[in-house]
Amino acid sequence: MSTFRQKALLEFSSHKAERFCVENKPVSSFFGQHVFDLKKMKNYLPEEAYEAVVKAIEKKCKIDRSVATHVAEGMRSWAMERGATHYTHWFHPLNETTAEKHEAFIRPYANGCAIEQFVGDALIQQEPDASSFPSGGLRNTFEARGYTAWDPGSPAFILDQTLCIPTIFVSYTGDALDVKTPHLKSLRALDQAATAVVRYFDPETESVNVIYGLEQEYFVVDLALYRARPDLMLCDRTLQGHTAAKDQQLEDHYFGNIPSRVMAFMKDFETEAYKLGVYIKTRHNEVAPNQFEFAPYFEEANLAVDHNQMIMLVMRKLAKKHNLKVIFHEKPYAGINGSGKHCNWSLFTNNGINVLSPGKTPQDNLQFLSFIACTLKAVHQHHFLIMSAVATLSNSYRLGGTEAPPAVLSAFMGSTLADLLDVIDKGGPGRGRSSERTRMDVVSMVPEIFPDNTDRNRTSPFAFTGDRFEFRAIGSSANAGSAMLFLNTAVAQQLKSFKVLVDKEIEKGEKLEDALMKIIRKFIRESRDIRFEGNGYSDEWHKEAAERGLRGITDVPASYDALLEEQSIALMEEMCVMTRRELEARYEVRNQMYVKKLQIEARVLGDLTINHFVPAAIRHENMLLENVKGLRDLFPPEEYQELVSTQLKAIRIIAGYVNEMRGLVHLLIEARKKANNVELLHDRAREYAAAVLPVMDRIRDCADHLEMIVDDELWPLPKYRELLFLR
Ligand code: ADP
Ligand code: MG
Numbered sequence: 226m227s228t229f230r231q232k233a234l235l236e237f238s239s240h241k242a243e244r245f246c247v248e249n250k251p252v253s254s255f256f257g258q259h260v261f262d263l264k265k266m267k268n269y270l271p272e273e274a275y276e277a278v279v280k281a282i283e284k285k286c287k288i289d290r291s292v293a294t295h296v297a298e299g300m301r302s303w304a305m306e307r308g309a310t311h312y313t314h315w316f317h318p319l320n321e322t323t324a325e326k327h328e329a330f331i332r333p334y335a336n337g338c339a340i341e342q343f344v345g346d347a348l349i350q351q352e353p354d355a356s357s358f359p360s361g362g363l364r365n366t367f368e369a370r371g372y373t374a375w376d377p378g379s380p381a382f383i384l385d386q387t388l389c390i391p392t393i394f395v396s397y398t399g400d401a402l403d404v405k406t407p408h409l410k411s412l413r414a415l416d417q418a419a420t421a422v423v424r425y426f427d428p429e430t431e432s433v434n435v436i437y438g439l440e441q442e443y444f445v446v447d448l449a450l451y452r453a454r455p456d457l458m459l460c461d462r463t464l465q466g467h468t469a470a471k472d473q474q475l476e477d478h479y480f481g482n483i484p485s486r487v488m489a490f491m492k493d494f495e496t497e498a499y500k501l502g503v504y505i506k507t508r509h510n511e512v513a514p515n516q517f518e519f520a521p522y523f524e525e526a527n528l529a530v531d532h533n534q535m536i537m538l539v540m541r542k543l544a545k546k547h548n549l550k551v552i553f554h555e556k557p558y559a560g561i562n563g564s565g566k567h568c569n570w571s572l573f574t575n576n577g578i579n580v581l582s583p584g585k586t587p588q589d590n591l592q593f594l595s596f597i598a599c600t601l602k603a604v605h606q607h608h609f610l611i612m613s614a615v616a617t618l619s620n621s622y623r624l625g626g627t628e629a630p631p632a633v634l635s636a637f638m639g640s641t642l643a644d645l646l647d648v649i650d651k652g653g654p655g656r657g658r659s660s661e662r663t664r665m666d667v668v669s670m671v672p673e674i675f676p677d678n679t680d681r682n683r684t685s686p687f688a689f690t691g692d693r694f695e696f697r698a699i700g701s702s703a704n705a706g707s708a709m710l711f712l713n714t715a716v717a718q719q720l721k722s723f724k725v726l727v728d729k730e731i732e733k734g735e736k737l738e739d740a741l742m743k744i745i746r747k748f749i750r751e752s753r754d755i756r757f758e759g760n761g762y763s764d765e766w767h768k769e770a771a772e773r774g775l776r777g778i779t780d781v782p783a784s785y786d787a788l789l790e791e792q793s794i795a796l797m798e799e800m801c802v803m804t805r806r807e808l809e810a811r812y813e814v815r816n817q818m819y820v821k822k823l824q825i826e827a828r829v830l831g832d833l834t835i836n837h838f839v840p841a842a843i844r845h846e847n848m849l850l851e852n853v854k855g856l857r858d859l860f861p862p863e864e865y866q867e868l869v870s871t872q873l874k875a876i877r878i879i880a881g882y883v884n885e886m887r888g889l890v891h892l893l894i895e896a897r898k899k900a901n902n903v904e905l906l907h908d909r910a911r912e913y914a915a916a917v918l919p920v921m922d923r924i925r926d927c928a929d930h931l932e933m934i935v936d937d938e939l940w941p942l943p944k945y946r947e948l949l950f951l952r
């Protein structure tokens with residue numbers, strides 16, 4: 226008998242490294258070829274329209290509707306020359322995906338003819354039916370209108386012969402129904418607040434850009450094996466699977482040689498990424514088998530988020546060509562490392578100065594210290610809100626694991642800076658201390674090494690890494706903007722209050738430097754408790770964090786309450802990023818997503834158990850029963866008794882598991898029914914977490930044990946040892 230698994234394994238063994246489309250030219254010669262960037266605009270737009278777009282991007286001001294007509298016309302000509310037939314507004318609704326509704330350029334013309342057209346109004350604004358996107362009650366189905374509106378800060382691009390125009394997505398009443406809208410507002414708030422502070426040091430500064438470098442981790446799996454796993458297909462993660470005898474314990478995958486099938490896939494999507502104007506910089510094997518990472522060169526935050534979403538899309542599409550499936554889920558496999566999306570975050574002035582760069586003498590760098598102090602104060606004050614923003618169901622399987630950031634926020638500074646901040650905290654001068662960079666002479670002939678000011682701490686969710694902070698708690702499948710917008714807003718608020726306080730000191734007659742130092746010290750003192758240099762995985766830290774009043778994510782749906790706390794609402798409203806109504810809507814959506822996703826997982830596990838695991842177990846059991854009967858017919862009773870004793874034990878164990886699993890599936894269904902009847906959504910989410918999840922764990926435990934007992938030929942689903950290793 227051949228199971229679906231065996232057929233899949235056969236297909237898998239025939240999959241070879243695919244040929245890939247690598248351009249035989251330097252990347253620089255085709256970079257950005259599919260993007261309507263400023264260079265192309267210059268060629269395709271009348272001068273006046275071009276200038277208006279440049280001004281809109283640089284000064285972040287609005288583009289006049291009359292100009293939009295020219296831009297649309299230019300975009301269409303350019304896109305049609307590259308084979309595009311359609312355009313779409315491309316946006317990021319609240320379900321962590323991207324959305325697109327294609328419209329043809331073509332329209333009827335006299336005498337049955339057709340012409341292509343793209344007018345300014347269609348570029349600026351569209352009105353997709355918003356009723357089927359999560360809105361958290363921001364619109365009722367009878368007032369389904371929603372609007373998408375062009376974001377000139379992120380250039381249009383061509384994908385699948387379709388001109389994609391990045392847009393925001395808002396309701397009829399102007400409330401945000403997407404990630405981009407509040408994210409853009411948070412960038413604006415941070416720009417304004419940061420610029421005001423930078424002007425103490427350089428009055429000519431016009432703006433401050435928020436910069437992200439997003440490291441993206443992902444898994445790949447063979448397509449045939451993937452299709453033989455209903456859980457991977459429907460939930461993006463395995464709901465069952467005994468650990469493989471060997472997975473990551475030899476630490477031989479991290480930075481190992483990239484498997485040829487994956488290499489072909491990487492070259493393919495990188496080529497596409499270059500054409501889409503994304504500077505992919507690094508690629509490597511990650512810790513877990515079949516886990517990989519790429520990181521583009523850092524860039525302006527709005528663009529970085531769009532590029533990340535775009536490349537995830539491209540990867541999903543191209544993987545199929547290589548008979549692979551790419552998995553962005555945070556924890557597709559239990560027992561081995563999960564995936565994150567690290568966001569390297571810094572602030573650059575329009576003059577190209579990174580205000581988070583300490584320079585050679587951070588102790589004298591008041592601009593650097595001002596920004597560090599405000600950032601620490603922000604993450605301290607809003608640590609729970611920021612962490613709750615990354616707490617999705619899928620990320621909850623990863624956070625707090627032994628390989629992922631702990632579920633409580635803390636900031637790591639590295640010993641040099643931590644010492645400096647301690648001195649400032651204790652009232653010392655902070656300034657004027659020398660910190661010579663030491664040299665390391667390792668082997669003759671090898672050039673000397675200059676170690677960094679900071680060491681690395683992999684256990685910290687928010688680590689200073691030389692000239693930026695790295696926020697490591699974001700889930701690999703998430704839209705980075707949905708968490709970063711809270712961090713940006715919190716930092717903006719602290720910079721704003723910093724400026725007010727410093728100005729007050731100056732009014733009182735303090736010299737600028739002394740006024741700055743006074744408030745820097747105040748902020749460093751007030752945020753002392755968020756700083757932690759030790760091992761974030763240790764039990765002691767969790768105890769200490771609680772003593773320091775730091776709240777971690779222990780119950781995911783309960784953490785969504787952070788969105789409704791008065792200090793969160795005050796923050797988001799004060800900085801004009803989100804209204805109370807929008808926060809309430811997000812609260813609804815997040816609870817809803819949690820319930821729906823867990824509901825799907827529970828249903829799939831029920832199906833797998835009853836229709837896959839139990840039948841396989843019974844088949845194996847019958848085989849043993851046959852065997853026992855045969856032995857009974859052949860051997861004399863005394864000998865037979867001895868010969869079948871372990872067989873009978875095995876039969877008893879299997880029958881026990883079958884019985885237990887059936888009982889648990891019944892319990893799971895009852896738990897779901899009860900949870901589904903809970904009236905309020907947030908209570909329902911909590912009920913799901915408390916009553917449904919634990920039953921799923923118990924079922925998995927039984928099935929994982931069974932997998933070790935049942936004849937390999939009878940086991941229905943590809944096993945971890947098969948899923949995790951591509952040749
Ligand atoms: P790691 O060693 O942390 O894994 P990677 O090389 O994988 O680092 O990725 C680091 C990311 O940080 C890249 O996207 C890089 O461009 C980005 N980065 C570097 N400097 C800055 C900075 N000042 N601000 C924001 N991002 C930065
Ligand atoms: Mg990396």
